Amino acid sequence: MSLADPLVATRPRPTAWRSLGGSLFFHGLLVVLACWVVLRTPNLPPAAKEFVAHAVAGGRSGVPASVHPVQRKPKVALPAKRLVSKSASATLVLPPMKLMMPEAGLAGLSAGQGKGGFGRGQGAFGGNGLGAGLGNRAGFVGRPVMGAFIRAQRVAVYLDCSGSMRSYLPRVEAEIRREFPDADVFRFDGARVVGLDDVVVFGRRFHGNAPRLREGPTQTALETLTPNGRSVQAKVRTACEKGSLGAWMDRLLAESYDALVVFSDFQDGVRLYETKKGEPKMVYSDSSYHKVGGVQKGHTRWQREWLEAFAKAPSGAGPRLYLFTVQKVPQAFLQACVAASGGASTSVSWLKKGGRKASP
Template sequence: MDQPKPFVAGRRRASARSWRGFLLSLAMHSLLVVVACWVVFHEPVSPTKQEFTAHAVAGGKSGGPSQTHPITRKPKVLMPQKRLTSKSASATLALPPMKAMTPEMGLAGLSGGQGKGGFGRGQGAFGGNGLGAGLGNRAGFVGRPVMGAFIRAQRVAVYLDCSGSMRSYLPRVEAEIRKQFPDADVFRFDGARVVGLGDVVVFGRRFHGNAPRLREGPTQTALETLTPNGRSVQAKVRVACEKGSLGAWMDRLLAESYDALVVFSDFQDGVRLYESKKGEPKMVYSDSSYHKVGGVQKGHTRWQREWLEAFAKAPSGAGPRLYLYTVQKEPQAFLQACVAASGGASTSVSWLKNGGRKASP
């Protein structure tokens, strides 16, 4: 009689366990599929709208006890946005009436942006408290019309060319400026020369050494018309500007706290550049009406680049704007570049020659 083979029984038991595991796994996966379908396709129940209840407490110092009154507030209901359309060319739209503009509202709008900032706090007699803050930007000046241009500034320094050909215009020009800027510092020096020697402005902030031979003239600035700060500036720049004219004045006032530099001249003197040759200054460029040298200037010297960089800071409030008024010649190309960098203006006032009046811009 043959003996049973143990490995055959082992195979049958293993096969039975495999089928049971397969069926159990299939059942679990089917259950997961059913649950997933229920979650995906089940319609959620909209939450019930809740009413918010607030409690107001009434009481005071009259002696009566305080009482609580429930107040029911309905939740806000969002209204869907609607778009109004019409195919009629003559259709009209009526809007609700708005508050009329008042002068006070206009002044408030104009003054916005001029303050440097503020903060306030107050307390009422019946326990009320108030808190407020204000911000401003010094670059947001409101322009004021002066002889055909808008000057956007609060602290203004003016250079008047007091050479012989310009003196007859100066009283009227100063009066026009003071109509809008009564506290402007008005400086009077001879000519409108801008002279450079190498990398520096002749008689400017960094000038040392031998200067080219230039015409000099005493200042005609009226000290009594200057502000205290203007008198301090005049004391610092007087000697340099009597020798270096407009170039020395602009170079030195770029370091002062003015929002605008205003120049009035006929701009005949122009820009002159010198280089040191064997220890002596030699002219290499001039766009003066009296003596032209070198044709068109190629590139800028170091001091010219510094001026352009300083004026380019004006739109952000970190430098002054430049305004040029001429009665005859258009200002030189370099000065025009400074005007463009600062966001200022160059304006012809040739109508002053005939005693006319320019219409306000």
């Protein structure tokens, strides 16, 4: 080409792109063939190995043991058999079977302690083992008292020693001590349950001026109390002489008793006061002597606390409540406490006639 000839631009041939496309096509074809080969090859399960057991004879140290291969025989499935009789009068007699005893008793209805066990074993090659076991279980036993079952071990009893109740007290205490000789029996006047605002009058959290209430000295016989009962009596005496049953229940909920038992005619009832202009004013009473306010709507704080405390009784964290009445059905709130604790409310009106209630 001479210098006078014009310059003409030329495009290079796309040889590189063609090579790349050919390479991709070739490798893709190889991948497809490999997948086809893998998927077409069946997966055969591994061959089951035949179980061979070896019997070893010997046992003395220093003597070589002889080994004999033993082949296990395959199990043969036996056809199921059943007895069939076409006779309408045919009978089937089975051999006697041993009765199965339950491992654990019902909570609250059984108590006891399991026996210990002992075992020993020794192997042929010098090994030996030794083991011992001891088990126990305990629960509250239900004991019949005047027509009710009291499930407890530590029992505290409140006897209403007002004038109308005194003639029954010796027999009631004897009935209770016949089943619970270590029960702590407290005697206070009446069966009043009095609340002021959010606390029980003369209860654990009570401070301030109380409503005017009837008071009576205790008639508790200290010589009949356990050491713990005498300690409790010293703590609650003054409060219960003024606050009656309400103060007693509120304070004994904090003690370690499994059951609280109350005997009364339940005529005093539940009375609620509210502080208005610095003075307590009665807003509710279901007493037989003076009713105020009709049906109570809702519960005060101390009533909710009682219900929560008694609701812990089924799990062993609180006492059960048992009420015995010779006249009036216990008040609705006390009945609610009984239901929450799993206790019982029982009429003993037969005491008036000098009779005796049959054991449940």
